[in-house]
Amino acid sequence: GAVVSQHPSWVICKSGTSVKIECRSLDFQATTMFWYRQFPKQSLMLMATSNEGSKATYEQGVEKDKFLINHASLTLSTLTVTSAHPEDSSFYICSASLRGLAGGLYEQYFGPGTRLTVT
């Protein structure tokens, strides 16, 4: 259980175009989803926290008009990179939050990631 999928797994787009990445919790409802960015050989950097039905909360330095996040349902969050540029090329990872069966800790379950290459 607690599987998170991302689509696409790899996308190449031209500079100036927009690309949408989907994050789905397949077998559970997630009130909170997170979007991370990871550069090669670096750690995960939180971009934004997404709550179903409300606006995402962006981390400092992340342009909310460039990285549009929509959390339309309890199982789907999308990240749209608008007017992409080569410096947006990176690995994007989403995670979904689920409370443990016995209550207590909310675990984060990670998607497999999406590699974005902007040419």
Added chain:
Amino acid sequence: AQTVTQSQPEMSVQEAETVTLSCTYDTSESDYYLFWYKQPPSRQMILVIRQEAYKQQNATENRFSVNFQKAAKSFSLKISDSQLGDAAMYFCARGPSDNAGNMLTFGGGTRLMVKP
């Protein structure tokens, strides 16, 4: 800013031997959670082990165990009987106490190489 520090960018271990990965963190909270995640070449993040700060007993999961020193804010991961499949990036992470918006703060990672 509350940070998580992994001081070893790379570590190497002989197959079947034991290796310890270090992690220190900063927090002003008394109750929180600590995690070790593994990221193999596939880049899928895999939870290895978790520790609840209010529990004094160190967590263990098969060959993986932690040494949690709350006063020192230290949270090291010990891998026993290392296997080739253990080769990966390992990230230490800290999360707040029980709440839905459990934002994780990650360390910089340690690349573990396992020699046959």
